[in-house]
Amino acid sequence: MESTVFTEFIPSLPQELGLECMTRLPYTAHRVASQVCKRWRELLESKDFYYHRKKLGYTHKVACLVQAADRADVSQGSKPGNSPSFGITVFDSVSQTWQRLDPVPKYPNGLPLFCQLASCEGKLVVMGGWDPVSYEQVSHVFVYDFTTRKWREGKEMPSKRSFFAIGAYSGRIYVVGGHDENKNALKTGWVYDLSKDEWTELNQMSQERDECEGVVIGDEFWAVSGYRTDNQGEFEESAEVYEFRSGQWRRVKEAWIPGRCPRSSVGAGKDGRLMSWADLDPAVRVAVRGIMFGSRVMIAGSDSPGAPQGFYMVEMKDGQNGQLEKIEVPEEFSGLPAEEKRKYLKELSPSNNVRFGTSFSPEAEKALEWKDYLSLFYVSEDEASALWPSVCKDQVLDYMRRSEIVIRRLLDVLVKNLKVTEIDETKESLLMGSRRINLNYYPICPNPELTVGIGRHSDVSTLTVLLQDDVGGLYVRGDDDYWIRVPPVNGSLVINVGDALQIMSNGRYKSVEHCVMTDGSKNRISIPIFINPRPSDKISPFHEVLASGEKAAYKEVLYSDYVKHFFRKAHDGKKTIDFAKIRI
Ligand SMILES: O=C(O)CCC(=O)C(=O)O
Numbered sequence: 001m002e003s004t005v006f007t008e009f010i011p012s013l014p015q016e017l018g019l020e021c022m023t024r025l026p027y028t029a030h031r032v033a034s035q036v037c038k039r040w041r042e043l044l045e046s047k048d049f050y051y052h053r054k055k056l057g058y059t060h061k062v063a064c065l066v067q068a069a070d071r072a073d074v075s076q077g078s079k080p081g082n083s084p085s086f087g088i089t090v091f092d093s094v095s096q097t098w099q100r101l102d103p104v105p106k107y108p109n110g111l112p113l114f115c116q117l118a119s120c121e122g123k124l125v126v127m128g129g130w131d132p133v134s135y136e137q138v139s140h141v142f143v144y145d146f147t148t149r150k151w152r153e154g155k156e157m158p159s160k161r162s163f164f165a166i167g168a169y170s171g172r173i174y175v176v177g178g179h180d181e182n183k184n185a186l187k188t189g190w191v192y193d194l195s196k197d198e199w200t201e202l203n204q205m206s207q208e209r210d211e212c213e214g215v216v217i218g219d220e221f222w223a224v225s226g227y228r229t230d231n232q233g234e235f236e237e238s239a240e241v242y243e244f245r246s247g248q249w250r251r252v253k254e255a256w257i258p259g260r261c262p263r264s265s266v267g268a269g270k271d272g273r274l275m276s277w278a279d280l281d282p283a284v285r286v287a288v289r290g291i292m293f294g295s296r297v298m299i300a301g302s303d304s305p306g307a308p309q310g311f312y313m314v315e316m317k318d319g320q321n322g323q324l325e326k327i328e329v330p331e332e333f334s335g336l337p338a339e340e341k342r343k344y345l346k347e348l349s350p351s352n353n354v355r356f357g358t359s360f361s362p363e364a365e366k367a368l369e370w371k372d373y374l375s376l377f378y379v380s381e382d383e384a385s386a387l388w389p390s391v392c393k394d395q396v397l398d399y400m401r402r403s404e405i406v407i408r409r410l411l412d413v414l415v416k417n418l419k420v421t422e423i424d425e426t427k428e429s430l431l432m433g434s435r436r437i438n439l440n441y442y443p444i445c446p447n448p449e450l451t452v453g454i455g456r457h458s459d460v461s462t463l464t465v466l467l468q469d470d471v472g473g474l475y476v477r478g479d480d481d482y483w484i485r486v487p488p489v490n491g492s493l494v495i496n497v498g499d500a501l502q503i504m505s506n507g508r509y510k511s512v513e514h515c516v517m518t519d520g521s522k523n524r525i526s527i528p529i530f531i532n533p534r535p536s537d538k539i540s541p542f543h544e545v546l547a548s549g550e551k552a553a554y555k556e557v558l559y560s561d562y563v564k565h566f567f568r569k570a571h572d573g574k575k576t577i578d579f580a581k582i583r584i
């Protein structure tokens with residue numbers, strides 16, 4: 001760059017030196033620096049200066065991610081229950097700094113949900129998604145120029161599509177698959193030329209691919225997995241590869257693990273081959289997202305369902321050890337603190353027996369759970385008829401009546417094994433003296449990696465009969481902290497042993513630890529019936545179990561005390577059962 005073009009950047013320093021200093025400013029300081037004076041602003045926003053920095057090796061790639069609004073935005077009206085508003089966060093891995101981009105002028109209160117990002121030539125492109133208020137698909141294209149720090153509106157996508165694969169190569173953005181306004185999976189694709197602001201249609205892929213994921217590897221664009229319209233959610237093993245040079249697609253078999261959602265977790269390993277970031281390191285096995293920029297990858301995820309997520313950098317160059325380096329994340333970029341969200345919580349309690357809420361123990365949880373629920377306590381048909389909401393009372397009562405036979409059968413079998421020959425009146429009260437039915441609703445979660453549906457816990461019940469739909473998200477803990485995904489079968493009943501039965505069986509039956517992950521593309525409903533002792537019952541190991549001299553592992557506790565203890569705590573696995581344990 002001709003230094004004569006820019007003079008006196010820093011008074012009393014020779015111009016070359018002033019320019020040297022300006023060139024070394026990290027990108028994340030440009031915004032503040034450009035407010036110093038007109039000359040600095042003109043310099044920092046000029047294309048020549050960008051190429052000058054690039055030539056000298058002072059430009060580098062940054063990671064851009066869509067994140068829920070920070071605190072300042074929330075105080076302006078976003079709250080749990082409404083969809084949160086989203087903005088773009090930039091992480092500069094060289095200066096280790098985080099920054100939020102100005103909002104897109106058309107969406108000052110938050111980006112379209114599920115919009116897709118791609119970047120090339122120093123620009124960030126945001127495409128598609130759902131209008132954050134009406135939830136209608138939009139086909140907008142917004143382009144952010146990192147030099148001028150300004151947004152412009154690009155030519156709209158030729159048709160509406162959501163959940164498509166996106167990739168950038170040589171000044172063009174490739175968009176393929178996903179689904180249209182009628183939820184039909186698509187095999188079509190388009191390419192957007194950034195400098196010409198022009199769309200051109202691509203050849204079609206060999207099949208429809210809704211929710212496929214895009215990644216550019218070398219001179220190829222991979223559209224990985226996805227599913228056909230008729231096989232909603234059944235992610236395929238194949239991928240489709242577009243060769244930029246020939247403009248042709250090639251189908252690759254067994255490219256992906258069937259059934260695994262590829263969203264944001266697809267990348268290229270050191271050998272340049274397709275991989276899932278979830279297979280890289282045990283620290284990021286769950287809800288993994290990766291952003292590749294050059295040979296560096298930013299990865300977010302957690303080691304087990306419900307565990308807090310971490311952000312990491314990893315170098316994927318040959319000769320590097322591929323180890324994850326943890327990134328420090330300032331609070332405003334790591335999710336909202338619970339106190340902030342709680343301000344907006346509205347707990348409705350028309351009666352103790354009917355409760356509408358979000359999370360189990362919102363006061364205690366670190367992160368609010370992505371769930372709303374209606375909880376109905378059942379004492380008698382009369383009371384239920386009087387107090388339960390009329391909108392669902394008849395159906396819920398009918399369902400409870402029908403479930404009775406399954407519950408009795410199960411309890412008969414279970415207690416026989418404990419040498420209890422008869423369920424007399426006392427035992428009936430202890431085993432099934434009260435019921436609670438919850439109607440759980442887990443809305444689509446735009447950032448499933450930032451929260452859980454329900455954190456890890458066991459139920460306080462004797463038994464739980466849990467009705468599932470076909471979305472899935474329930475995990476149960478096996479041995480050695482290994483989590484098993486319960487396959488979603490619509491209408492199936494999952495039976496969980498609860499803490500009360502663990503206590504009464506003196507630990508022969510163990511309550512199952514479980515948790516629920518949220519889904520990024522579907523709403524989910526589950527309906528557990530918790531079969532409980534009566535609140536006024538005192539529970540302890542059955543004398544039949546202890547008859548042969550076995551030592552009691554649990555003391556007698558008032559069931560309502562146990563329940564109170566449970567709901568005072570944040571979800572944290574099975575720790576609450578310690579309340580009843582006899583310490584030796
Ligand atoms: O949604 C599910 O499948 C599990 C619900 C659950 O664990 C609960 O409500 O206690």
Ligand SMILES: [Fe+2]
Pocket residue numbers: 457458459514
């Ligand atoms: Fe549960």
